[in-house]
Structures are given as C-alpha cells and as structure tokens.
Amino acid sequence: MTQDSSELKPQWLDNIMQTVGNTPMVKLHGLSKLAGCLVLGKLESFNPGLSAKDRIGLAVIEAAEKKGLIQPGGTIIESTSGNTGYSIAMACIVKGYKCILTTTDKSAEEKIAQLKALGAEVLVCPNHVPSDDPLSYYSQAERLAREIPNSFYVNQYYNHTNVEAHYQSTGPELWSQTGGQITYYMATVGTGGTVSGAGRYLKEKNPDIKVIGVDAEGSVLTKFHQTGILDKSEIHSYQLEGVGKNIIPSNVEFDTIDRFIKVDDRSSAFRARQLTKSEGIFVGYSSGAVIEALMRMRREFKPHDVVVLLFSDHGSKYLSKIYNNGWMQKQGFIRKIADYAPSYQIQRRLEHVFNKYIKNYGNI
Helix, strand or coil: CCCCHHHCCCCCCCCHHHHCCCCCEEECHHHHHHHCCEEEEEEHHHCCCCECCHHHHHHHHHHHHHCCCCCCCCEEEEECCCHHHHHHHHHHHHHCCEEEEEEECCCCHHHHHHHHHCCCEEEEECCCCCCCCCCCHHHHHHHHHHHCCCEEECCCCCCCHHHHHHHHCHHHHHHHHCCCCCCEEEEECCCCHHHHHHHHHHHHHCCCCEEEEEEECCCCHHHHHHHCCCCHHHCCCCCCCCCCCCCCCCCCCCCCCCEEEEECHHHHHHHHHHHHHHHCCCECHHHHHHHHHHHHHHHHCCCCCEEEEEECEEHHHHCCCCCCHHHHHHCCCCCCHHHCCCCHHHHHHHHHHHHHHHHHHCCC
16 A cells, blocks of 8 residues: 655755765674674775765864854865765865865775765875975965965864764664673774764763774874873884874864774784675775784674774775785785796786685785
8 A cells, every 4th residue: 555645744954964974783693703793894984975074074174164264165185085075075165165085006996086076085095204394284284274365174183073973873772782881982082072082972981992093004093092101113114004103183072982903004914804804894905904903902892892893985996006916015914926936837827816816815
C-alpha cells in the first residue's frame, strides 16, 4: 500500500555541510582476532568530503563570523595537507567566500585536484623547508592573510574551534556508538583536534579510557610529550600525510593523551592496503598508521577491552601513492623484480609469483 503523501515528512537538508557527522562504526574482524578483544573502526570517510576534517570546516568559519574576523565577500585562507582544505572549500561555497589554500608538494595529486575542483586557489609549497621558512606552507598562508583585505587565516593548529568541534561531535558519537563500553581510543595526531577534542570528552565520561596518539617517525610530538622539549633533531622528512608535526600545535592537548606511538611510512602503507583487502574498507594512509600502532600494542589488550580506531579519510585520496605499486617501489617499500634475479626468465617467473602475492596480501 502506497503511503499517503500527507503523511510523509520532508527529509532533505539545506546544504551539504549538514550531512557532516554521525559516521558509522564497524567491527574489524581480523584485527579483533589478532588483538584478542573487540576492535572497531570509526569510518570518517562517510563524511561528504570523505574525511574527519569535515567536522571543523563550517565551525571555524562561523566562529570567525561571530567574532567579526571576516565580513561578507571575504577570503578564507588555510594551510592544509588536503582534507581540512576540502572541508573549508565546501564551507566557503555554502557561505559565499573565496578560498585560498596552501599545501605541500608531499600532498597526493588527488587531494590537490579535488581542492581545485571545488574552486579553491591552491598554492603548492616545498615540503622539505622548516616551518618558519618564508616558503613553508604555514608562512605562505600567513603572508596571504596579511596582504589580502578582508581575509581570515583559519590556522587549524592553533584555532581552538578545531578541538571543540570534535568535543561536540566526534566524542559523543564514540561514546554512544560503543554504548559507553570504549576502553581505548586511538587516532593519529597532526593538528591535535580530533584526538584532543574527542579524547577529552571520553575522559570526562570515564577517566579510565586510554587515549593513544599515533605519531610519525620524523615528527617532534612524541618526544615533546615525553620530555616537554621540542627537539629539532627528531625532524626528518616522511611520506605520511596529516600525521605528526615539526611544530607543537596548541590544539594538541598532551594531558589528554596517555601515550604516543610512532610509526613508519612503509608499515603504515601496507596496513592500509591489507585492511582494504581483508575488510573491504577503503582507508587512507593515516588509517594504516593507526592500524600499525594497534599491532604494536596488541599484546597489551585484555579480552574485555573495546578499542576504537579512528579512520580519518578515504583510500581514493591516495590512488597515486600507497595504492600505486609504482609509487611504492619508488619509495623502496616494494622491491623491484630485478633486485631479486638478473635473469630475464627468472624475473618473469618471480613477477607472476609476486603479483599474485601482492594481490592476496598487499605486502612483500
């Protein structure tokens, strides 16, 4: 029987930003077996911009409007590895602002193309320079904000609205979706908003919940958490995006984070590829970093634990990187066939075996 139209309620939303949040949480069967407890994945790729950063885009702009920091017709400026920029670009369309984004040449080609597709002006800066170098993407964003009238630099690393957005949304979702049973919350640390905001909310609900921050080798955050010292000797280039920092963002609430775990580029890449093939969840590079951290901790968990891994973004953002065997070989993550045998015939046989192995397991 067809329902009478007078009984139906409209279900459409006013704009794309209203679809942000309430992302699903799913059981990760393989990881649950390995860890000996329930392991769940929070899939932030279900946000409209395919990442957790969608939660802060509109919030930071509306906070700036309330403070009178931006006027109609103005320009929003941000330094980004890609995901925050995408969220801000969407919000700028909805709110009617021009958007200028600075990023680094480490960002995946897909991310940069997506930003441009949304009409954002994108300035690509060198990744290898120090944060205070005039050519860094931080410095370039600051310069643009000084030079362009009626502009606002979001500065997600020091803008506390970043943390509050996750305190108001991500944290309550984690608590509700686990029925209050969560015992470990694991997320990568970059700007600090996702891990700090949600982590603080969870600890207010249950102080015994452990918040684990996942850092990158080449970042200063772990050493700072341990010693309170910003040790620049820790800094070196790495490929992970949106994980770790060579600065200390004020949004990283170190008192909220119980422990940092550093992970490497190679392991993180393979963990993402393995999960995609084992669970059918197409995750991004930083999600692989969280999985690698879980694997290093897996013997510490008890059967009653409920571990939630926050998967920040979608694998489609990394098709030219971790899901591209050519890129993986260029980084030295996958060895070339010629490295194993000089004979052409042996190379051909090995190539068949290795391709079959990669198809099944994603690792060499």
